[in-house]
Amino acid sequence: MTSINTHEIDIVKAKTSKIDSVDFENLTFGNVFTDHMLVCDYKDGAWEKPIIKPYEHFMIDPSAKVFHYGQAIFEGMKAYKDENDEVWLFRPDQNMERFNKSAVRMAMPEVPEHIFMDGLKTIVDLERNWVKKGIGNTLYLRPFMIAVGSGVIAQPSTQYRFMIILSPAKSYYQGEVKVIIAEHYSRAANGGIGAAKAAGNYSAQFYPQKLAQEKGFQQIIWTDDATHTKLEEAGTMNVFFKINDTLYTAPTSERILDGVTRKSIIDLAKSEGIKIEVRSVLVDELVAAAKDGSLKEIFGAGTAAVVSPIVGFQYKEHYYELPKIENSTALQLKDKLTKIQYKLADDKFGWTVKV
Amino acid sequence: MTSINTHEIDIVKAKTSKIDSVDFENLTFGNVFTDHMLVCDYKDGAWEKPIIKPYEHFMIDPSAKVFHYGQAIFEGMKAYKDENDEVWLFRPDQNMERFNKSAVRMAMPEVPEHIFMDGLKTIVDLERNWVKKGIGNTLYLRPFMIAVGSGVIAQPSTQYRFMIILSPAKSYYQGEVKVIIAEHYSRAANGGIGAAKAAGNYSAQFYPQKLAQEKGFQQIIWTDDATHTKLEEAGTMNVFFKINDTLYTAPTSERILDGVTRKSIIDLAKSEGIKIEVRSVLVDELVAAAKDGSLKEIFGAGTAAVVSPIVGFQYKEHYYELPKIENSTALQLKDKLTKIQYKLADDKFGWTVKV
Known part of the structure; x- marks a missing residue:
């Protein structure tokens, strides 16, 4: 101890x-x-x-x-x-x-x-x-x-x-999570408090979240407030995209929370030999990847749900369904992470601290 | 009653x-x-x-x-x-x-x-x-x-x-109010909660406000978060600019509070025959007006201070001092408004309500 x-x-x-x-x-x-x-x-x-x-x-x-x-x-x-x-x-x-x-x-x-x-x-x-x-x-x-x-x-x-x-x-288990990409509402400003776990950031999302739920979507994927072209977070989680065999997640910034699950997933993916790139993903890129079949997975990452796979997304009144994947990267990473947390796997990162 | x-x-x-x-x-x-x-x-x-x-x-x-x-x-x-x-x-x-x-x-x-x-x-x-x-x-x-x-x-x-x-x-009386124009921090996002009097909007300003005060400025003039080129609010007040003989103030939006003092000032100015335009004022425009002498006044408008004249502003490490004006439009409008509030002048707008 x-x-x-x-x-x-x-x-x-x-x-x-x-x-x-x-x-x-x-x-x-x-x-x-x-x-x-x-x-x-x-x-x-x-x-x-x-x-x-x-x-x-x-x-x-x-x-x-x-x-x-x-x-x-x-x-x-x-x-x-x-x-x-x-x-x-x-x-x-x-x-x-x-x-x-x-x-x-x-x-x-x-x-x-x-x-x-x-x-x-x-x-x-x-x-x-x-x-x-x-x-x-x-x-x-x-x-x-x-x-x-x-x-x-x-x-x-x-x-x-x-x-x-x-x-x-x-x-x-939240059931199937469908998301809608934000075209109008935003969660954070440049030079604002989006990177802080400040109380006001969360209630600001309640109303857009309610509108999304009324349309049948469990979460919103937030985009940058200036142009609504860059994908930023999913609800109150960080968000990952798998296109072909590479995982992508946005870099942290003043608008994007530096999530502990996010950074652990990045380290785990690297150590597992999964290709991962930390860079902004554009909405257009996501839509194109969904259309040509190269979009394999979307998932949220955060402390509460650990990893939350997303089954499809809506953008500009069009719904894009993701392929159903056996043994998804999302669930592989969730399993690896969970086993470290419960001491069922070797904690080579030194992440766990005994009470 | x-x-x-x-x-x-x-x-x-x-x-x-x-x-x-x-x-x-x-x-x-x-x-x-x-x-x-x-x-x-x-x-x-x-x-x-x-x-x-x-x-x-x-x-x-x-x-x-x-x-x-x-x-x-x-x-x-x-x-x-x-x-x-x-x-x-x-x-x-x-x-x-x-x-x-x-x-x-x-x-x-x-x-x-x-x-x-x-x-x-x-x-x-x-x-x-x-x-x-x-x-x-x-x-x-x-x-x-x-x-x-x-x-x-x-x-x-x-x-x-x-x-x-x-x-x-x-x-x-706050003493002389010098302001600094925000080049990095912001108070509101497009699609955010800036137009609401939501608690979180105010604490979000405390840190940038503290930095401004450490530099010797009492307030910040907020700019749009995407480009920092448009002047939006002054601290927790709406802001007015007098260039030549015209008053300007930004239109209300998702980022700008629909201030009661602001709208009363607009109505009063119109009824007094003061030229007023509701449109965005650009930072560059303000700097140019300060340089060529056409910038006459800047003032904040809000419930607490009513009207708060500003003596100068800082932008990109340069301080622009405003001319000292006898009988400024700011103080004329404050006087008119105050007299209505205290029933010392005819309330032709029907703004006052007896308790």
Whole structure:
């Protein structure tokens, strides 16, 4: 177990656990939370001592800046249990690094490692019974930070709250995912906050997402807002395209999130000898590849679904169906990645971290 | 007094008022709140009965969607007291309409008139002692809505809270306002949420704003994110340029907020015989006008500052100082507008609404 300065974190345990009331076979994603949460407040230019305490509602001022100006960031991560009942995190350093990049972009204080990482390990350790064995079972970890300072003037807060809440999850099969390519709406601006896991980026997608669903599409593939010619992300995931025998995914940028699953997929593909190119894919190129049969696969990659294969896409009122492929690259890569996460395969990348 | 269905709003009065403890001569904007707030919850597809009750902190779930996905919108408005102690609102219908447009864009329920407007009038009436006489004294009104439903899945909430909080304000003189024209950062994407008063739009500006302030500029003039060639907004205000004897301001769009002060300024200018054109102004055009002396004025327009004259702008490391003008168009228009708001001039537009 990596060293944890538990003397730096106060722990107040819940008197009883609600774990026995939870139906782990029928979980809705992100809906049930464990017995405890971590809370750490920032005031007067400094982080206070973190506390782990029973999960509960908390008091907040109606004028808190998070309500008015959306000053809030988060991360999404998972803990996995192996066959020997050991609990593992997957590349948590990457999430911490991205969290603090998001903090800088949103004019919020960075969260130091002894609070983010030690706090995470300590609370996951405390809640290890909530991490169930078996591929697909995970404990979803949600570190987040909100501006709790009061006052309705559009300026950064001087007070923040960093929290970690934990939610048990089953792997979810979404059914067949059909996507529509965005011709009007966008998720990010050049020089905007698209690369940050900032709260406001997500609600901005709800309305276009609703319109897409009404048309029968589960997700939107976002394009660049200036020209709508470059393919960028799929819903809240990064997106990969397989044309002939090569995988393509867009480079990260100010508009595209630096996804941990994305970068792991890239490394895995390389080590498996799968051809991969990191470059922008144009909508026209995708349409041409769909027409001439060279488009083999499209899939999303993200922490929640890991890899999400897409069966077809709509563009300018025309629907392009993808070929049905046995043993797709998407599922091969998902399998490789999952086996590393659950310690069923050698972790030659050094991605897993024991709790 | 416009009809108010007070039987539709529960009122629980504060036992004591804190008004005597407030120094009305030395107010910081948006920092002090009145004795009461309005709260109205949305559940199971319907708005509940609004309640006006003592201003207080409230309980919320750490997994509330407003914290994670920034699903939150607001309005900024003011109440004014005339010489006869009557209290007035300024074009509240425009704020209500924009609020509900923001709600649609953010996949939130619209707030019906009997809650937004009657709620606003009822609480302002109750707090009328907080509206002080004299030009510049106002009660700043902040209607807002937040997603309070729980769950860390990126989907619209099913539960919302609409609130109105009120903050007494003095007119504020910001000192000389120098601006820098954005060459890299942006506030809005094509097909994004820039036209909505969505919380996330504001925190997205905090970091670029901080960088500008470090360079000695109080505000940023935002440009279009695709090309950075078109002038769009100034900080959180709409922006006007006077070149020769004509005022220019950009048309509203998906990237530009439909400001109430902006549209009132346009109407006032027209009625005063001031030439005004609603069209995009290019950065190059502004620079050329500054160089040849035809650029006379730049000013921001918004609810908080009303009209905010700008003394100069920086672009590509070069600072352009504006001529000092006696009796500027900015201040003429501010004076006209203010006199209507305080009932010192005939309101031929029918903009003022008695509480």
